[in-house]
Amino acid sequence: MTLRCAVLGAGSWGTVVAKLMCDAGSEVTLWGRRREVVDAINERHENPDYLPGVALPEDMRATTDAAEALEGADVVGIAVPAQTLRANLAEWAPFLPPDALLVSLMKGVELGTTKRMSEVIAEVAGAPPERVAVFSGPNLARELAVGEPGAAVAACLDMAGAERLQAATMTPYFRTYTSTDVIGVELGGAVKNVIALCVGMAVGLGFGDNTKAVLMTRGLAEIARLGASLGADEHTFAGLAGMGDLVASCSSPLSRNRTFGENLGRGMTPEQVTAVTKQTAEGVKSSKAVLELARNHQVEMPITEEVVAVVHEGKPVKEAGLALITRSPKPERYGVTRHQDEHSP
Incomplete structure (x- = not known):
């Protein structure tokens, strides 16, 4: 049929x-x-x-x-x-x-x-x-x-x-x-846009592949923490709608969100980037909603916080990068499930 x-x-x-x-x-x-x-x-x-x-x-x-x-x-x-x-x-x-x-x-x-x-x-x-x-x-x-x-x-x-x-x-x-897993597939697509903005900022500042890999990996951890809190299957984030989409959006110059972030990293304001961009970078507006959703569920998302600070609050990109790199020490895996929270140092 x-x-x-x-x-x-x-x-x-x-x-x-x-x-x-x-x-x-x-x-x-x-x-x-x-x-x-x-x-x-x-x-x-x-x-x-x-x-x-x-x-x-x-x-x-x-x-x-x-x-x-x-x-x-x-x-x-x-x-x-x-x-x-x-x-x-x-x-x-x-x-x-x-x-x-x-x-x-x-x-x-x-x-x-x-x-x-x-x-x-x-x-x-x-x-x-x-x-x-x-x-x-x-x-x-x-x-x-x-x-x-x-x-x-x-x-x-x-x-x-x-x-x-x-x-x-x-x-x-x-x-x-x-x-x-509608929740997991959907969150993977929405939050990766925010992470791609941050990776773009790093590229615009002149940082290389190590920095991009760190941001993608820690960004995936943020997506997984939020997804777990909302009932998603964590395995989804290792698949096409999680890691797959994240890698494409963070790595490709065809990505609207990464390109938007690159322009921010090179010194343009969000208003200036928006004025010269014909297509929608969904992560710009959604970042505020993602951060609010995370706070409502008491999920820590430091990369998302810094993206919101840059895009919506006027924080300089370099200051946002410094805030991320100087955060207090953490175990690599924390806050993903209730079991993990109870046993994390």
């Missing part, structure tokens, strides 16, 4: 997921807000604003009408900036098919509520958690757009939902694995 898929959001990632779904044999409609983007996809089979030079499938349709895109959809992927999700979804909710699998393609935490994107979707759409999935992994859009090998995790509390998303996205060049 051919799946009918809708993707809401015609930025680089939404366009790539729509392409994946087409290449997997699904019938796909992509919703975009801007008429010129939609027209280019329909007429030229290209998204010149976000993926210039990349040929899109001729059977991919695009529209500015959300109701048209959603009609009869079996799978609905949502790829809008995290902090706009609630308002956008409230507008789209009346058109959502009652049995469609609703898929978060976003990597963020909502400011004000500290809710994960899947929680916002369930709340606004009135959908049970079993009908909400997340899709995450080391997914730099440009590489996947040109057909380089890649993979991701489709997570849903209902394994049948995860398998439906797997079927909608598996192609000869892209593998999708399934999971029921």
Whole structure:
């Protein structure tokens, strides 16, 4: 049976997921807000604003009408900036098919509520958690757009939902694995953006591979501590949605968050970087929500704290680096589980 898929959001990632779904044999409609983007996809089979030079499938349709895109959809992927999700979804909710699998393609935490994107979707759409999935992994859009090998995790509390998303996205060049650990897969994607900002700052300051490795590894420890406190499976963070996504985002110049951090490390202000950046670096806004979530659960996240201090409070990047390196001594593994907390020195 051919799946009918809708993707809401015609930025680089939404366009790539729509392409994946087409290449997997699904019938796909992509919703975009801007008429010129939609027209280019329909007429030229290209998204010149976000993926210039990349040929899109001729059977991919695009529209500015959300109701048209959603009609009869079996799978609905949502790829809008995290902090706009609630308002956008409230507008789209009346058109959502009652049995469609609703898929978060976003990597963020909502400011004000500290809710994960899947929680916002369930709340606004009135959908049970079993009908909400997340899709995450080391997914730099440009590489996947040109057909380089890649993979991701489709997570849903209902394994049948995860398998439906797997079927909608598996192609000869892209593998999708399934999971029921929605919390872990989602947190891995959201928090790695914050860590990538910090790695970018270090690169901008001129530091090398040792420093990047330290920040990635200790960043992964922060992700695991927060995930464990929220009930995630710690093994998830050693997989594609954890370490895999973290390595890609922290290592590649294609990463928006790393690039944003590099510019901060070179002396630009957050406002200056935002002014010259066309695409959203989700970690900038989500960092505050991630830190609030951590504090609500009494989880220590020093890298996240320093990123928030730099991005939102005006702390100089060099001072943030000094604060991290001069922290009090700790065992390497601490605060991950209740058992570990009780026996840590």
